[in-house]
Amino acid sequence: MSIDSRLFTLEQLVHQDDAAWCFNVPIYQRLYVWGDDQIKTLLTDMANAFDRGEDQFFLGGALLVEKTSEQDRLKGLRRFDLIDGQQRFTTLWMLSTVAIWNQVMGDFSRVVLKDSVVPRLHFSIREQVNTFLASMMPGKSGVSPEIPDTQSMREAQQLMASFKQTYKRADGKPVDDEYLKELASFVYRKVSLVLTQVPEGMDLNKLFEVINNRGIQLQHHEILKARLLRDIPAESRSRYAALWNACADMSGFVERNLCQDTQLEAHRLGDLYSKGQLLHAVAVHGLLSRRAEAAQAESAERLTLENIVNGVDSEFDNGYATIAADEGEAPWARSIIGFPLFLLHVLRIWLKEQGQPDLPRVLDRHLLTLFEAHLLQPAEPAQRTARAQGFIDLLWRMRVLWDEYVIKWVDQGDDEVHQICHTSISANDDKRYINRSRDNDLKQGMSLLQSMLYHSQEITTHYWLTPFL
Template sequence: MRMTIQSHDITLQQIVKQGIFFQIPVYQRLYVWSDEQVRTLLDDLWAAFEDQRPIAYLGGILVVTRHQDHSTVEYDLIDGQQRFTTLWLLALSLGQELKPFLAGEHNDGLRPRLGFPIRPDIEKAFKASCVSGKAPSIEHDKIDTALGVIQRFKHEREEARLTAFTEYVLNKVTVVMTHFPATMDLNKIFEVINNRGVQLQQHEILKARLLQHIGNTAERERYAALWESCAYMDDYVERNLRSIARFDVHPLFSNPAARRDDEQLAWSACVLEALSDKYSANRNSSSLSLADILAGRTRALPEQGSEPPEVFQGTRKVRSIITFSMLLQHALRIWLNEQGEPDIPRINDKELLSLFDTHFLKAPRSGAKAKKFIALLWEVRYCFDKHVIKWVEVDGEEHHLIHDLRKRTTEAASGKPYTTLVREEASDHAFALLQSMLYHSQQITTQYWLTPLLAYIRANRTGRASYLRQLKHLDNHLLCSDDPRPLIARSHVFLEDASATMPLVDPAKVLNEASGLSFAHYWFYKLEYVLWSTNAAQLNAQQRTQFRMTAKNSIEHISPQTAQDVDLDTVSGEVLDTFGNLALVSRGINSEYGNKPFNEKRKHFENRNRERIDSLKMKLIYAHKRWGDAQARQHQQDMIDLLAGYLGQSNAE
């Protein structure tokens, strides 16, 4: 008898109505999503909600029937469990219209919609939360982090909008649910999963659409090499070019030119000319097929030897802060501005093709237009790799760093000199730290500040000191503005005029409110940068060098909301939720501190921060031996004065 595999769309509301429950099988990982992955999913859902898309597809899940009776059905969730677990955690944190998805009536009473038999302690804690409506107390870093990200998402939005959002998620978020027969061998199921065809990504289809307008074979292959080099984001673009085109790039780089931002590698015309010199003059004049283009095929460059000499050393493992689809949209915005065309309405990975269809691929279409855009894309990507932070692995941890390209000439054992290109950490810590602050405080799927920054660097090429001044100006006038327009519209102002100004918000107006958990996390992150740049926290040289921005998603009350009777260092209800009594921490630290007395938190902070300071605001707070209304109010005023002074300095530039 043939086993059938069936697929169909299903919404969360339909899951509720059909009495469906899920279990994460013991052979599957419990939960491993990072802070970034959770933020990306939330941003995607919110974008779909704001656009009021009729359906918000969230990918697929694969299930095997575990048990079924007249009113309920239980499935093992064998693929898609990370995304689906995040949805369930969202329901746990937000509640409201999502409560029916969170849990349902079963034979043994109220039962969570998602079960974790691999971790009975977590399952018990989640069940208790479903009943009490309170946040669970669990020991699992990834789940704890995800809940913290969702709490931040919640506190940054108005209650009425969140209610509408939860209704939208319940009724419009759709997954493709594929059923495998319960009798099917588990190994066979995983074979089917592993052999599923990988769908072409939107940027691969876009590449084909652009390159098909370049009629000359030699030109098409050169521009294809540029595109492919830009497309892989988790290495440096010059390394990609060497790998893809078997091309020795070091003649296009010199240290003196790089210090002026004028190395040949930075200019697409120079790279294209060098590629042209390397390609054979006698090539087949037939056009590449669409299949060839999509497969990323380019003719190998002729070499005297089988491979160009190794010219790279010392590059650590790196990871981009944005996807290639996002880079394409930042480049498109720069292109449209240079052409005097209207800006795109939003940056959205899932709308890449439709955005290019509307704003670029419309008539007139030509090879010249495609070539100019790909040439611009190379220059934007080169500026991005040279001057924008990446996640760089250092001693098993990832940090936001900028690594500069340098050329070295070394004498081999034979006495013959050879050249290497190396990546070394840049000394411009302030520039990297400011970018890191913006990355952590802004929407992870857009990062609108990048467009005007990349446009400025590409157009001016005046060095890091001027780029830092521009980024400070951009940060203050873009993100500390009273201008009510959407962020993308405000960022476009700085594409048209890099020195544009906007009315700045008064920090006192924002930070004197007792907003508690609703304070925008941006102000905490910005304060950390201002404290570092002014050294108001009096760090020594080593502490300044080692200071990093890290992902923080929980607001901590220094004097807790529910103080212990033994705590003598407390604030009044009037001061409790003010900026002076708050700090931004990781959810793990927030749980550790809990409602411990001030002196215990102070000792804990000092012990954890002996070598590297995690929070400069907390360093100032815990410099106090006692804590009360007077200290919290004074700290708040000091921080407001510091921010106001920083904004005033920027405004005068």
């Protein structure tokens, strides 16, 4: 499998002969998180290099995997996933959308198709972020709904726009519009990145671990998440991603994770639990769908000051504050296993329900290999969709059972003990909420039995968990 590394300026990226190049941030990557210091440092370093009259400014590298589809080819596009380097790349993209800079670097911000102009940068399944990116395109207002996912980007753009006022040239000359245009030309034509393209079949986790000197490892379960969500239709993908994310954080309780990730009201899940429906993923999907519809309606119809003064409420008000109230507290319960091992036990249950043979072994470092052999085999699109959706729905059901019936390490002051966290419901203003207790007088017998199994079984497998769940 060949690896191709080449040096590119932004101008060279724009003027590729074979097709227009687009870049995608995969779902397992973080959102844009650079802060003021990182952005100021980058802008200042590039400006200093320009002031010194340097012929080239080397910005580092980015790791790519080509994901061009047949539909992309028909449009004259080549699409690449940004496996590493997306923070720098996104910073340059945003810089190309800022006033004055855009006059010189604008071609880097966009791809012109026959019937439309689209951003050169895209984020997988984060449609609100993509709406924000699209609002920066020519002819757009530059105004989009303010959501938490775009907050860092908005702050970055404001900082870039104010660079004219904050940067001080060494020669004391003014930083005026003409200077910014010349600086933008330097960034567009002289700032270079090494783009390394690797084959799609390569072990990205191992490669990322080897080349990334920051020591940030791409987790196998994040790649697995991407593989499964890719087979789920776009209109459903965000819901399934939310369920996966809630299950993946094994340090918290699943209903709190889901509320914090989606801003779903806590009492909605409390209602489901009271009815015995929290286990049923289809009921949770219904809540998430209605929450998404309400969010769209809220962004479409802003409240007036008069509405606010008169206390106009929406269907999905309050509740989120309840779930977030103890967000700052140190966690008092932690899982006895990690998420990769939990995934393998869920896979064993999925295979049992499908009437298929059990895994030959449970080994979390072989997570992707085991899933590829038993769940991700080639199949028709409809079958792959049903398989991915069914597994994530099962994952949710098992995680709800896990939090209610499986021991955790629970902080009891001076000691940390094995304990099942008692689940109950409390009512407030006719709304029901899920409560978790660390009262060690409850379910002692079951806790002791599981603790015996935990200490007597191999810690890297815990085969007893599959039949118990």
